[in-house]
Amino acid sequence: MARALINLPATARRGEIIEIKALAAHAMETGFRRTQYGTLIPRDIITRFVCTYNGVEIFSADLHPAISANPYLAFTTLAAESGTIACKWTGDNGYSVTESATITVA
Amino acid sequence: MTSRRDFLRSAGGIAAGIVLESVTTATATAQSSIAPGAISPPILTRRAQASIAAMNEAIRKVVGTARVNRGKVTLELPALVDNGNGVSLAVRVDSPMTQADYVKAIHVFSEKNPLPEVVSFHLGPRAGRASVATRIRLADTQTVTAICEMSDGSFWSGSADAVVTLPACIEES
Numbered sequence: 001m002a003r004a005l006i007n008l009p010a011t012a013r014r015g016e017i018i019e020i021k022a023l024a025a026h027a028m029e030t031g032f033r034r035t036q037y038g039t040l041i042p043r044d045i046i047t048r049f050v051c052t053y054n055g056v057e058i059f060s061a062d063l064h065p066a067i068s069a070n071p072y073l074a075f076t077t078l079a080a081e082s083g084t085i086a087c088k089w090t091g092d093n094g095y096s097v098t099e100s101a102t103i104t105v106a
Numbered sequence: 107m108t109s110r111r112d113f114l115r116s117a118g119g120i121a122a123g124i125v126l127e128s129v130t131t132a133t134a135t136a137q138s139s140i141a142p143g144a145i146s147p148p149i150l151t152r153r154a155q156a157s158i159a160a161m162n163e164a165i166r167k168v169v170g171t172a173r174v175n176r177g178k179v180t181l182e183l184p185a186l187v188d189n190g191n192g193v194s195l196a197v198r199v200d201s202p203m204t205q206a207d208y209v210k211a212i213h214v215f216s217e218k219n220p221l222p223e224v225v226s227f228h229l230g231p232r233a234g235r236a237s238v239a240t241r242i243r244l245a246d247t248q249t250v251t252a253i254c255e256m257s258d259g260s261f262w263s264g265s266a267d268a269v270v271t272l273p274a275c276i277e278e279s
Contacts, residue, residue, distance in 0.1 A: 017234035030243070032220045059233065062226040066219050066243050068192040074239040078232050 004099040006087050011104045012079035020051065020059075021074045024089045024097060030065035046071055046091035054083035063091075079105045161215050164222035165253060168213050169261050174253060179212075179264030181252045190244040190274035197227075199236035199254045199262070209236040211255040218246040231257075243274035 004024040012018050024046060031043025043065060051059040059075045077085075086100035165174070182196040201209045208231040214224040227238045236254075244250070251265040 030220070053232070056232075058230060060228040061240075062228075064221055064223045064225060066216060066221060066224040068241040068243055072239075072241050075227070075229070076233050076235045076237055078234040080232070 004087070004089060004097045006085070006099050006101050008085060008101055008103060010102075011106065014079060014081075014105050016079045017076050018079050018103070019074060019076050020085065020087075021072070022049065022051070022087050022099075023070060023072050025070055026089075026091070026095070028063075028065065028067055028069045028071060032065065044092045044095075046089050046095060048090045049073060049087065050090075051075070051077075051085065051087045053077060053085050054081065079103065081105055158217045161217045161222040161251070164215055165213075165251070168226075168253060168255075172259065172261050174261045174263050176263055178262040179252050179254045181214075181250060181264045181266040183250055183266040183268045185267070185269065187244060187268050187270045187272075189272050190246075190270045191272075192241045193244050193268065193270075194239065195224075195242045195250070196237070196239040197252045197254075197264075201236045201256065203231055203234055203236055205231045206257070208257045209233070209254055210257055212236070212238060213253045213255070214242070215251045215253065216242075216244065216248060217251070218248040219243065220245060224250070244268060244270045245273045246270055 004022070006023075007021040009018050026046050027044065028046065029041055029044040031041070033041050035041060045065055045067070046063050049061045049063060049071070050057060058077050061073060063071060082103060082105045084100050084102055086098060089095070089097045178200045180198045180200075182198070183193060187193050195214065197212050197214065199209045199212065201207065203209065209229050211229065212227045214226070215222050216224050224242055225240060229236060229238070247269045249265050249267050251263055254262045256262065
């Protein structure tokens with residue numbers, strides 16, 4: 001069961017810099033670990049994160065195995081207009097999760 | 107007449123001989139008890155590790171032939187890392203973040219992880235502030251480098267050292 005969370009203020013003044021925090025539940029298996037029998041555990045990570053503000057991309061990140069399990073990302077954006085901020089995580093083995101939140105800009 | 111010292115010396119020699127012999131026997135027994143093909147290939151003791159050269163190569167792949175200047179980039183890492191599996195990393199870049207002058211991307215590189223690439227952030231003028239944070243894995247005590255790409259095509263770098271007491275990627279599952 002794929003789960004993800006995003007956190008951002010519900011309201012903001014126009015032009016204010018707001019912080020967006022995104023967290024996804026994922027083991028981020030590196031592909032370098034072995035089982036007790038010596039067999040390599042295949043890589044299974046989130047490779048890409050994209051955040052859009054009313055459909056316009058405002059932030060993205062390419063993730064590698066060096067990112068901790070349950071990847072946490074914090075970034076900022078200017079509160080331009082009321083609308084939806086949507087985040088999408090995609091990764092190995094067809095992993096894809098979308099989470100969105102609404103913001104009211106006064 | 108045998109002195110106490112001589113006696114002890116010879117006794118020690120005999121004892122050592124006995125120990126040696128028992129060790130040899132034990133090894134022979136252990137070897138004979140392993141049937142061919144009964145165990146899986148041995149676990150590699152040498153961990154995969156990027157080198158400074160590999161990191162520089164990865165940086166070149168991003169930067170191309172451009173010059174990388176030092177400065178403008180502040181990388182925040184805890185100086186002492188108890189657990190390399192979750193290390194807070196924050197990068198701030200000194201930039202006005204306007205339409206004319208903004209940070210396009212921030213790339214983070216490691217010199218001792220199995221792979222030199224750690225993460226790449228892509229920003230734009232709408233970020234308002236060039237400040238990002240995440241949590242990373244560190245396989246060893248090392249210097250982590252962040253390279254920032256500006257909208258005018260220039261590159262700036264900053265680095266931070268971390269002492270890692272419990273490295274990531276060593277445990278078996």
